[in-house]
Amino acid sequence: MSVISVKDVWKEYDDRVVLEAISLEIEPRAFVALVGPSGCGKTTFLRMLLSEERPDRGTIAIDGAPLPDEPDSGRGVVFQRYSVFPHLTVLGNVVLGLELKAAPLLGRLFGGARRAAETEAREVLAAVGLGGAEAKYPSQLSGGMQQRLALAQALIAKPKVLLLDEPFGALDPGIRAEIHLLMQRLWHERPLTVVMVTHDMSEAFTLATRVIAFERRRNEPSDGGRYGATITRDIEVWPRRIAGQPRPSRTSSLPGRDDPAPLTGANRDDPAIEGATP
Numbered sequence: 467m468s469v470i471s472v473k474d475v476w477k478e479y480d481d482r483v484v485l486e487a488i489s490l491e492i493e494p495r496a497f498v499a500l501v502g503p504s505g506c507g508k509t510t511f512l513r514m515l516l517s518e519e520r521p522d523r524g525t526i527a528i529d530g531a532p533l534p535d536e537p538d539s540g541r542g543v544v545f546q547r548y549s550v551f552p553h554l555t556v557l558g559n560v561v562l563g564l565e566l567k568a569a570p571l572l573g574r575l576f577g578g579a580r581r582a583a584e585t586e587a588r589e590v591l592a593a594v595g596l597g598g599a600e601a602k603y604p605s606q607l608s609g610g611m612q613q614r615l616a617l618a619q620a621l622i623a624k625p626k627v628l629l630l631d632e633p634f635g636a637l638d639p640g641i642r643a644e645i646h647l648l649m650q651r652l653w654h655e656r657p658l659t660v661v662m663v664t665h666d667m668s669e670a671f672t673l674a675t676r677v678i679a680f681e682r683r684r685n686e687p688s689d690g691g692r693y694g695a696t697i698t699r700d701i702e703v704w705p706r707r708i709a710g711q712p713r714p715s716r717t718s719s720l721p722g723r724d725d726p727a728p729l730t731g732a733n734r735d736d737p738a739i740e741g742a743t744p
């Protein structure tokens with residue numbers, strides 16, 4: 467059964483169709499990259515998966531059940547910036563996630579429960595490469611370290627689905643490559659299904675099992691916002707990546723460098739994704 471099942475979803479803002487007829491099944495442990503031109507509705511789609519927005523039409527289900535009305539711990543999220551709390555230490559930022567889950571009203575844990583939360587938080591911080599930085603404040607961290615902290619914040623709640631909105635978009639290329647390796651490891655080691663929005667085709671094909679392109683089929687000023695973006699390509703990355711089975715690292719799996727990606731579903735009749743071939 468799909469973890470995420472999207473059926474004929476439409477979204478409008480101010481009588482302008484942003485997304486139309488989006489249907490998508492995401493299998494357990496997939497790593498899906500969403501790509502497409504700026505403003506085509508990728509973040510809006512991700513926010514619907516998070517329950518921060520609702521579709522105007524259509525349905526979204528998680529594990530066969532309708533999406534909860536509010537964001538919950540089953541779905542973690544990392545944005546490009548500003549998701550960490552500047553007044554809390556690194557450890558405090560991660561423990562807070564457990565505190566809010568266990569004590570939503572007070573947002574505080576005490577005694578043994580607090581110590582257990584700190585132990586768990588230290589483990590997650592070590593897993594994202596922030597062991598030793600627990601007492602620092604976010605302003606003392608580099609951009610890459612802040613995004614590692616944002617990942618730790620999301621992972622501490624043990625989400626089944628991890629939603630990433632351009633999480634590495636603001637990082638320098640070297641730091642980005644390092645965090646890509648971390649992201650691959652986290653995906654292999656933890657029971658995560660990942661949906662990541664990115665502008666970067668190379669990032670999409672480096673990390674994902676499947677690359678999905680959103681695009682408006684028509685985009686004329688005279689259309690008056692009657693046409694939204696929809697899924698125009700759905701590419702299974704080849705050679706296939708399987709969660710839990712890392713293969714020897716390679717620099718990239720861009721089509722053209724490896725065997726061509728087999729076409730599936732929506733893209734069967736479409737030409738290859740523009741810009742995907744180096």
Ligand SMILES: Nc1ncnc2c1ncn2[C@@H]1O[C@H](COP(=O)(O)OP(=O)(O)OP(=O)(O)O)[C@@H](O)[C@H]1O
Pocket residue numbers: 479480484502503504505506507508509510511
């Ligand atoms: N809350 C909102 N109210 C009104 N319009 C919105 C709202 N959120 C998004 N939009 C509009 O919906 C369209 C899609 O925005 P969205 O941020 O989802 O696109 P995107 O593909 O993620 O863009 P980018 O790649 O530039 O981040 C844009 O025209 C945006 O202005």
